Amino acid sequence: MVLDIISEVREKQPLIHNLTNQVVMNFSANGLLAFGGSPIMAMAKEDAAEIAKLSDGVLINIGTLAEAQVQSMIIAGKAANEKGIPVVIDPVGVAATTLRTKAFQRIAAEVQPTAIKGNAGELAHLVGMSLETKGVDSVDTDNADEITRKVANKFDTLAIVTGKVDVISDGEEMISNQTGHAWLSQVTGAGCLLGSILTACLSTTGTPLKQAYTAVKFYGLAAEQAASQPEVNGPGTFAAHFIDALAMDLSQLEGSSS
Template sequence: MAVNVVSNVRNKQPLIHHLTNQVVMNFSANGLLAFGGSPIMAMAMEDAADMANLSDGVLINMGTLTVPQVQSMILAGKAANKKGIPVVIDPVGVAATPFRTKAFDQIVAEVQPAAIKGNAGELSHLIGIPLKTKGVDSIDSGNPEEIAVKVAQEFDTLAIVTGEVDVISNGEETVFNETGDALLSKVTGAGCLLGSIVTACLSTDGTPLQQAYAAVKFYGLAAEWAASRPGVEGSGTFAACFIDALAMEVSQLEDFLHES
């Protein structure tokens, strides 16, 4: 299934409208291009809906949030819902401040997400389960399966809880992904780029659970391949190799890692 989803993305080359944070724009754009999608970054309220209407998917990332951006996110999300394309919400740091919590509530009051993706601390906050967080990072993992199921049911969406083991649930069925490498946590924007990849995969044919699982599994395989490169000595060299890996075929990654 992962092979089919990735191939479909590369055949379709979906245009993904990013309403994302300023820290990760370049990394997200390059990563999605390598994977086979086409990124566009537009935050202005004046063209947020128009850009969504031109796109195949919309990513809403709350990383460097401002009041005008919240309105842009709502406009783009509503246009995407009307068009019938997926909206992925990444509630970065939602547990950190009341402003972020209120902004998330405002967005989901008007926009129906196809998926909500975040770490355990972020997603647990959405359903009132307190976990320790530090800024945008989760310190405690809690029960990721319980968190994923409850978020999926509460918001009638697909929930993706990222961590050492990624958990994906639609509220009735839950799957787990164990691919990945610890160096991902040392690269700013690695989680945000995953949101781009997930959005691109959700724009193809198939069930959302299968599409999201394919995205997360491929992302983890690419990280494992990059971390295994002879010249990788830390997060900087890893990041460059990781972008290269995102352009590879699923079979290439699986064969190499199986042989090694």
């Protein structure tokens, strides 16, 4: 864990342009605010480039798609590439339909991602590997190391496979993270919010591997802290305490998980 990365996010409060799905906007905005970033949720193609150029990072999440949104994502991503700020692509449900597969392919053809984050089924699909999925969720989580490395090499990017164990690779080095809690999988938007926090961490100084590891490790510790509270009885009460935990200091989270 790199404390300096979290401290830098909270000091600079990076503005993150979230081109994310409609289901999770409120949760993502509140979670990023709690962590220390500054969210902007904007999808119009008419100002996508302008907002991206005002921002410190861009998150592209294909959870709820329409043609105009794909255009906005490409415009914002290209503007972010020109500015030199991080772009995170979250290919939500990319293996579920032809529309999602083609949308990702269009975006990746024009935008260079700093990181691609998703579950094992989603990222496996990007490199022609077959894993079982259910809707937008991954059922089969085998071969995460191989999937992560292949995605990183194919797209010349950092790849993060999320799951019970998170795996991060730049195509050569690989790091795994085992913090977290099962209730994250029962809160809509938990993975999408991680994409926003990952983007914020990638906007700091440091290496992408350490930045990404910081994001997933802190996220998992916050989930563990929230689940440990005596008044938490299930996913609903967990979600509220999880937002609280994202605002905590690292020492508080590490102390509660020891």
